[in-house]
Amino acid sequence: MNCKPSALKLVSRVKSETLTDLKSFCRRSIELMSCDVSSYAKGRYRLWLFHECNLKTGKITKGYYDDRLWNFCQRVYSGTNIGLLTFGGKVGNIQSTGLIQLHRDHSYSQVIARTVNLGSCIFNYDGKDYQLNDGDIIEFNCKKLHGVTKILSEERFSINLWKLNEVKGYKPVV
Template sequence: MAVTTWCFRRAEWGFLILRSIQLGRLLFSESIRLRVSVLVNFNVLTIPTLSLPSPVATSPAQIIRTVSNWQEVAEYTRNLLTTKAGIETAQCARGRQNLWLQAEPNYANGTYTSGVKDDRLWTFLKRLAPSADLAQVFGGNVAIGWHRDAAYAYSKAWLFALGKSTFQIESREIKSRQGEIITPSEVFSFDLNGGELLQFDCKCRHRATNVDPQRIGIGLWSAKIPLPV
């Protein structure tokens, strides 16, 4: 009887050992399967990062602040235009009222001559754009065609809107070294109602449309060379 019991228990232990070995193999196999699954799923998740879409064009202009008492500034500036403005000769805005504060650039060679001095208006404008060196004040019911500002100024410029118009600017086209277009140019529009200070890249093509007859604009630039005293 004791021999029979011992044999039974030995067989039971053998069965348990075999089951443990089988369970261990199963767990090892499942572990390998899970690792492969995780690696495969991870690879699937990382595939999109290997083929990114073309970058979206960012606007070369933005409204950086709004002035609440712009109508008061517009009235003062309108009186200044009435007494001191000349007529614009540039092709893109021929015929509008125009005057230059501090200095007037020569579009052809980038040099300057002395401009109109008005301490009250210039002090106010310097608070809006501290790095500006000169300003163009313009008015009249004249749209401004597509153009880039000439070599007289750096690319960073500002437009202070005193009335309604639509400002449009075209972003720069980005190409690869092989000449392929990576990011196409895009036109961005800003509907200005008055009081907005728009900062923009003046070397990008831009224009003004839907100009209200009473609208006045003031462009500001930083000069590349010293201005005349």
């Protein structure tokens, strides 16, 4: 499915029977997360999925891998090979803002991104605010300005998915 360069669209919703399992997986994954190093996402916890990109050097390395999550992500965005699980909320001694300032995604990714939203937030895209609700799956041009400006639920997770931009030299690690 292609996305017009300026469009943000709701492409699907996570099935209710999958939503509960997915949220449980995300909660269990908090202990694997680390504080984001991006200056745009101070105080946000995240976990690279499948591959990781060092945003300073552009080096691609292996990220966290789970078969069930991989299969789910392939159904959400066929061909995806790099992702980021983010968290907003408080669990135990971990408190994460879950926010990220307006930014354009690094050149490691192709233009189209998909996000699985778990919880509720305000997502600003190309100068306009959108409320993302529990289970929404959106597609957008990640080279346009976008960010999460407010978390509306007690906890919020996002699974952000891209395809590595092999044309620019970002290749999967074997």
